[in-house]
Amino acid sequence: MRRAIVVSARGLGSASPNPPVGCVILDRGGRVVGEGYHRRKGEAHAEVNALAAAGDRAVGGTAVVTLEPCNHYGRTPPCREALIDAGVARVVIAVMDPTSRGEGGAALLRQAGVDVEQGVLAEEALLVLGPWLASLTLERPFITWVQGPDSEVLSAEVGLLRQSHDLVVGAGGLVEEGRPGSHGAGVFRVPDRPLGGDAGHVLKVLGETGARSVLVVGDAAVPSLEQRADRLIRYLPFTATSQAPLPPGYRLGEVTRGVGYVRVVGLRN
Numbered sequence: 001m002r003r004a005i006v007v008s009a010r011g012l013g014s015a016s017p018n019p020p021v022g023c024v025i026l027d028r029g030g031r032v033v034g035e036g037y038h039r040r041k042g043e044a045h046a047e048v049n050a051l052a053a054a055g056d057r058a059v060g061g062t063a064v065v066t067l068e069p070c071n072h073y074g075r076t077p078p079c080r081e082a083l084i085d086a087g088v089a090r091v092v093i094a095v096m097d098p099t100s101r102g103e104g105g106a107a108l109l110r111q112a113g114v115d116v117e118q119g120v121l122a123e124e125a126l127l128v129l130g131p132w133l134a135s136l137t138l139e140r141p142f143i144t145w146v147q148g149p150d151s152e153v154l155s156a157e158v159g160l161l162r163q164s165h166d167l168v169v170g171a172g173g174l175v176e177e178g179r180p181g182s183h184g185a186g187v188f189r190v191p192d193r194p195l196g197g198d199a200g201h202v203l204k205v206l207g208e209t210g211a212r213s214v215l216v217v218g219d220a221a222v223p224s225l226e227q228r229a230d231r232l233i234r235y236l237p238f239t240a241t242s243q244a245p246l247p248p249g250y251r252l253g254e255v256t257r258g259v260g261y262v263r264v265v266g267l268r269n
Contacts, residue, residue: 001024001064001066001092001094001120001121001124001125002121002124003022003024003032003035003064004022004023004024004035004064004065004066004094005022005066005094005121005124005125005127005128006022007022007023007024007035007036007037007046008020008021008022008037008038008046008066008125008128008129009022009128009164010022010037010039011037011038011039011040011046012128012163012164012165012213013162013163013164013165013166013178013179013182013213014039014040014179014182014183015038015039015040015041016041016132016166016183016188016210016211016212016213017041017187017188017210017211017212018038018040018041019038019067019097019129019132019133019212020037020038020128020129020132021037021038021045021046021047021065021066021067021129022035022036022037022046022065022066022128023035023036023037023046023047023049023050023063023064023065023066024050024063024064024065025050025051025053025054025057025058025061025062025063025064025088026061026062026063026064027054027057027058027060027061028059028060028061028089030062033053033054033055033057033058033061034050034051034052034053034054034055034057034058035049035050035053036048036049036050036051036052036053037049040182040183040184041075041183041184041187041188042075042076042184042185042186042187043076043184044076045070045076045079046065046066046079047063047065047069047079047082047083048076048079048082050063051063051082051083051086051088054086058086058087058088059086059087059088060087060088060089061088061089061090062088062089062090062091062092063083063088063090063091063092064091064092064120065079065091065092065093065094066093066094066095066125066128066129067093067094067095067096067097067125067129068093068095068096068097068100068104068105068106068118069083069091069093069105069106069109070097070100070105071100071101071102071103071104071105071108072101072102078105079105080105080106080108080109080112083109083114084109084112084114088114089114089115090114090115090116090117091106091109091114091115091116091117092116092117092118092120093106093116093117093118093119093120094118094119094120094121094122094124094125094129095122095125095126095129095133096118096119098133098136099136106118130142131212131213131230132212132213134230135212135213138230139207140203140204140206140207141166141167141203141206141207141209141211141212141213141214142212142213142214142230142231143213143214143216143225143228143229143230143231144161144165144213144214144215144216144229144230144231144232144233145215145216145217145221145225145226145229145231145232145233146158146161146215146216146217146218146233146234146235147218147219147232147233147234147235148234148235148236148261149235149237151235151261153235153258153259153261154235157233158215158217161215161233162178162179162215163178163179164178164213165178165213165214165215166178166183166188166209166210166211166212166213166214167190167206167209167211167213167214167215168214168215168216168217169195169214169215169216169217169221169222170217170218170221171217171218171221172194172221173194173195173196173221173222174194175190175191175194175195176190177190178215183210187210188209188210188211189208189209189210190209191205191206191209195222196222197224198224199224199225199227199228202222202224202225203225203228216229226247227247227249229268230267230268231253231265231266231267231268232246232247232250232264232265232266233263233264233265233266234246234263234264234265234266235258235261235262235263235264236261236262236263236264237260237261238260238261238262245262245264245266246264246266247266249268249269250266250267250268250269251266251267251269252264252265252266252267253265253266253267
């Protein structure tokens with residue numbers, strides 16, 4: 001499962017509005033014979049890509065997947081059908097899909113005689129699926145805000161984070177795709193005007209883009225969103241560490257030391 005979780009991370013920043021899912025196929029002897037992830041909406045899902053890599057070696061084997069296989073016909077056929085047709089004998093699931101339609105993929109796999117185990121390393125799978133699941137509950141994208149003085153260290157962090165976020169909001173509320181051109185055509189939209197106005201309006205605009213994760217950079221990007229961020233990453237110079245590291249409503253998630261600064265990660269309560 002940990003291998004499937006790592007594979008799933010390759011879909012961050014491109015799979016939205018779909019979830020970033022990973023799948024690993026084991027043969028009858030427990031050997032890895034295929035793996036795959038969901039790249040973007042409209043393309044093959046993780047299970048189908050992994051089964052294609054495994055070929056006939058999937059028969060009688062095990063599919064290890066980070067999210068419950070889907071059970072509906074959309075732009076692609078349901079993954080539970082692909083697993084059954086491939087002759088997989090066992091499916092191991094980390095997180096159940098709250099968007100499952102009807103009985104759900106796991107239930108229909110069991111009805112087809114497939115052994116199903118669920119809840120395996122679910123907490124670890126949330127390292128990748130967490131923002132997607134949170135966005136479903138919040139009915140808006142999961143927002144990460146990075147704040148601190150301009151520096152090479154801050155630029156490096158932003159450069160890394162934008163790889164796994166759908167949209168990046170910078171100075172003046174300008175919006176760009178985290179990785180330009182990474183999302184599926186017709187299912188994702190980048191606002192062509194700077195964001196502004198109250199938080200409710202900004203969140204509504206972001207929610208209509210198809211994004212599940214948004215990275216906000218800099219103190220003056222969209223001031224109205226500061227109290228609505230789900231995760232804050234702050235770079236505090238040593239001269240400022242005596243100040244309140246986080247606004248009310250956040251708990252410390254991580255504290256690390258750098259050269260001349262303390263990096264603080266705050267998570268919304």
